Amino acid sequence: MFTKLASLVFLLPFAAAQCPNVHVFGARETTAPPGYGTAASVVQSIVSSYSGSTAEVINYPACGGQSSCGDVSYASSVIQGVSAVANQVNAFNSQCPNTVLVLVGYSQGGQIMDDAYCGGGDTNEGLSSTAIPISAAAQKKIAAAIFMGDPRHIPGLSYNVGTCQASGFAPRPSGFQCPYAAEIQSYCDAADPYCCNGNDPNTHQGYATEYGSAALAFVKTKVNALLGGSTGTTTKTGTGTTTSPPSSGTGAAEYGQCGGIGWTGATSCASPYTCQEINAYYYQCL
Numbered sequence: 001m002f003t004k005l006a007s008l009v010f011l012l013p014f015a016a017a018q019c020p021n022v023h024v025f026g027a028r029e030t031t032a033p034p035g036y037g038t039a040a041s042v043v044q045s046i047v048s049s050y051s052g053s054t055a056e057v058i059n060y061p062a063c064g065g066q067s068s069c070g071d072v073s074y075a076s077s078v079i080q081g082v083s084a085v086a087n088q089v090n091a092f093n094s095q096c097p098n099t100v101l102v103l104v105g106y107s108q109g110g111q112i113m114d115d116a117y118c119g120g121g122d123t124n125e126g127l128s129s130t131a132i133p134i135s136a137a138a139q140k141k142i143a144a145a146i147f148m149g150d151p152r153h154i155p156g157l158s159y160n161v162g163t164c165q166a167s168g169f170a171p172r173p174s175g176f177q178c179p180y181a182a183e184i185q186s187y188c189d190a191a192d193p194y195c196c197n198g199n200d201p202n203t204h205q206g207y208a209t210e211y212g213s214a215a216l217a218f219v220k221t222k223v224n225a226l227l228g229g230s231t232g233t234t235t236k237t238g239t240g241t242t243t244s245p246p247s248s249g250t251g252a253a254e255y256g257q258c259g260g261i262g263w264t265g266a267t268s269c270a271s272p273y274t275c276q277e278i279n280a281y282y283y284q285c286l
Contacts (some may be wrong), residue, residue: 001275002024002143007156008261009034009131009273012173015269017034019095019096019098019099019253019255020052020053020054020096020221021050021052021053021099021100022045022046022047022053022054022100022101022102022227022285023054023056023096023099023100023101023102024046024053024054024055024056024101024102024103024104025045025055025056025058025085025088025089025092025101025102025103025104025113026039026040026042026043026057026058026104026105026109027039027055027057027060027062027081027085027103027105027106027108027109027110027112027113027284028056028058028062028106028108028109029046029062029106029107029108029109029149030062030063030064030066030069030074030107030108031063031064031066031068032062032075032106034057034059035057036055036104036106037056037062037106037107037109037209038106038107038148038205038207038208039096039104039105039106039109039146039148040208040210041137041208041212042104042146042148042208042212042215042216043055043145045101045106045114045212045216046102046104046216046219046220046223049216049220050141050223056088056092058084058085058086058105058109058112059078059083059084059088060077060080060081060110060112061077061080062077062081062109062241063076064077064108065068066215067268071123072088074108074125075124075125075126077108078108078111078112078122078125078127078129079125079126080251081108081109081111082112082115082116082122082127082133083133084112085103085113085116085117085133085134086133086134086192087110088115089101089116089135089138089142090102090134090135090138092138093135093137093138093141094135094137097137097141097220098141098156099131099141099148100141100143100226100227101138101142101143101166102142102143102144102145102219102223103142103144103145103146103147104145104146104148104149104215105145105146105147105148106149106207106208107149107150107151107194107195107204109150110147110148110149110150110151110152110195111150111151111152111205113145113147114147114150114152114186115127115149116132116133117132117134117139117142117178117180117184118132118178118179118180118184119133119144119179119202120172120173120176120178121151122170124169124170124171125170125178126147128186132179135159138222141178141226142180142183142184143219143222143223143225143226144183144184144218144219144223145180145183145184145185145224146169146184146187146218146219147184147186147187148168148186148187148188148207148208148211148215149187149188149194149195149204149207150168150186150188150195151168151169151171151195152168152170152171153167153168153171153186153188153195153196154167154168154171154173154174154176155167157172157176157177157178157181157186158173158181158182159178159181159182159184159185159186160186160188161185161186161187161188161211161214161255161257161278161282161284162187162188162189162190162211162282163189163191163260163282164188164189164190164192164195164198165183165190166190166194166196166197167196167197168188168196169194180269180280183222185214185215185218185255186280187207187210187215188207189203189207189210191203192204200205202251203220207254210278211278214276214284214286217286218255221254222223250268250284251267251268251269251271251273251277251285252265252266252268252269252270252273253269253270253273253285254269254270254273254286255284255285255286256269256284256285257282257284257285258275258283258285259275259277259282259283260282260283267283269285270285273285274286284285
């Protein structure tokens with residue numbers, strides 16, 4: 001589903017002049033009705049930042065065995081979701097090969113985006129193939145991926161943001177590394193019972209509000225780099241995009257943690273970034 005000419009996209013190919021500069025894919029959480037779910041505000045903020053940009057819902061069950069979503073098991077829903085992400089991203093890229101792409105997934109939506117973009121399989125849900133199902137051409141056009149409350153969370157990944165230092169209920173294996181780590185931000189806090197081992201479901205539903213501004217700032221930096229608007233030096237390779245800031249200094253790098261309750265690492269940021277409060281437990285260089 002596209003926010004513009006949604007029902008026509010797979011019926012009428014985009015002419016080159018009609019292809020947007022930026023296109024966002026959004027995947028909702030378990031049991032959310034068809035649409036973007038809690039990720040809606042994040043998707044909309046990205047679309048609003050780029051004139052003429054479009055967005056598309058990933059069409060999948062988003063179910064965990066509940067009657068409200070057709071009694072589809074969680075494992076089957078994830079497998080269908082990973083396939084839907086790959087099919088929709090690949091189809092769009094084949095019609096608009098120059099459009100910059102962004103992935104946004106919430107909870108189960110984050111899991112299917114994670115599996116589709118990073119590969120590695122998902123034995124938790126019976127996904128045995130370790131290949132990245134998104135085409136090589138489309139991978140090169142994905143500027144950023146935002147995962148919120150992703151059950152595949154494990155501690156220690158370079159793209160983790162938040163207070164969680166444990167694993168989600170469908171974790172990546174120890175030592176896993178996503179080949180596109182530089183393009184990802186994955187938000188998870190310690191009280192979350194799904195991406196972490198907490199006991200507060202409200203935390204799980206709060207990431208779009210808590211981290212929405214930080215996610216948008218990250219996406220804009222990555223999108224602008226692929227659009228040619230970066231003031232740094234950008235290199236797109238098979239292991240991700242690395243954007244070097246225009247100047248450097250001591251302190252945490254861009255998007256690095258720089259403070260928060262219990263934090264013992266760097267409390268300053270490399271120039272020109274500043275340490276900004278995301279919440280009481282997490283300050284980030286932006």
